[in-house]
Amino acid sequence: MNLPVRATSATPTGDDAELVQAYLNHVTVEKRLAERTVVLYTLDLQRLTAHATEVRVGLREVQNAHIRRWIAQMHSAGRSARGIALILSGWRGFYVWLGRQGLMGHNPVQDVRAPKAGKPLPKALGVDEAVQLATHVEEADHPALEARDACITELLYGCGLRIGELVGLDVAASGHARGWIDAQGGEAHVLGKGSKRRSVPVGQAALAALARWVEQRKVWAGTDAALFIGSRGQRLTPQHIRVRLKRRSRLAGLATPLHPHMLRHSFASHVLQSSGDLRAVQELLGHASISTTQVYTRLDFQHLAKVYDAAHPRAHAKGKPSKG
Incomplete structure (x- = not known):
């Protein structure tokens, strides 16, 4: 997956798409994350944007309650605890970065944890x-x-x-x-x-x-x-x-x-x-x-x-x- 990357450290001030792109530029150029990791971050943020669009809020207007509701929805839909934890990690990094840019006064992912992974059943023969x-x-x-x-x-x-x-x-x-x-x-x-x-x-x-x-x-x-x-x-x-x-x-x-x-x-x-x-x-x-x-x-x-x-x-x- 080819990602458009702009080598810039300027603070974004525009819409959600610009915020997401600026963050992806940051993890690609400045943090030098692997391409596969950037692809996963991109998918996580696309998912976050879709959830925010459904409830008609901007990414900077997302609250803790929104995050918890979306996590519950993913869990009910059958997504694994590990998969949810990885998504949360991607969202958390995005909001930490927004805070450092002075664009967020709070982190809506703060203190949100993925559901506990179910204890695997012992393997038994029929x-x-x-x-x-x-x-x-x-x-x-x-x-x-x-x-x-x-x-x-x-x-x-x-x-x-x-x-x-x-x-x-x-x-x-x-x-x-x-x-x-x-x-x-x-x-x-x-x-x-x-x-x-x-x-x-x-x-x-x-x-x-x-x-x-x-x-x-x-x-x-x-x-x-x-x-x-x-x-x-x-x-x-x-x-x-x-x-x-x-x-x-x-x-x-x-x-x-x-x-x-x-x-x-x-x-x-x-x-x-x-x-x-x-x-x-x-x-x-x-x-x-x-x-x-x-x-x-x-x-x-x-x-x-x-x-x-x-x-x-x-x-x-x-x-x-x-x-x-």
Whole structure:
């Protein structure tokens, strides 16, 4: 986008268009901003001028209330919080410059902030994707490798364990064990954040995968008490598990790049969708505060909204429903 630039530092005294052009000259010639930045400033000021024209005020007559109203309109129209913040930054710079030129006695953008960006939802697999991953069987070079990776997948998704809790599991309970699985009782005992212990149920699928792995583990077993070991008998690291899970998800045909915490999010989301019991999900995840767990209610609503849009006959009805 080519911008007409006049190399002048004279104070403008004319209409809005002259004010805007003088400011663009300033940021281009004197501040030497990049061309792309100047283009964005130009678009911001075009937007500001359009809003001011709609309410029939000049740019120097814009008040704080005007700015707040326009920000609310952009937010309602779906513009992101980050996008609004960038626009505000452009407007703020313009009015700061007008003030330095002695053309404004106040800055209407003063103390106006963009809406807070919504907290991003944790990424979670759909139920079908999670089952697809859990039931995937890989043609591994060694049966122990497949048994181990399948067991890791089942425990992360079936119990909602953190990766640190998973790698801390030992084969059996002991005075030094950070965690272990009581196969007979169907419970995993883990050491979570803040050195807090908790117990979580282990489902039949995970117990079956565990039994297969424990049998195969004997091939690699060394002196390490770790439940999950590599071919040299040493405890697996979180990084090793991340690499193996990413590979397994790709071979299982998942489109979403997988990381261990995504399986924990999937566990929480799917349990909440089925039970609606937020307090139980908090206990299963080992969250100290239920406010941390409440993010999964947003995942649950997102799921419900998708189901509604896909299935309800009135979801896409045009206009308002008639009164009977």
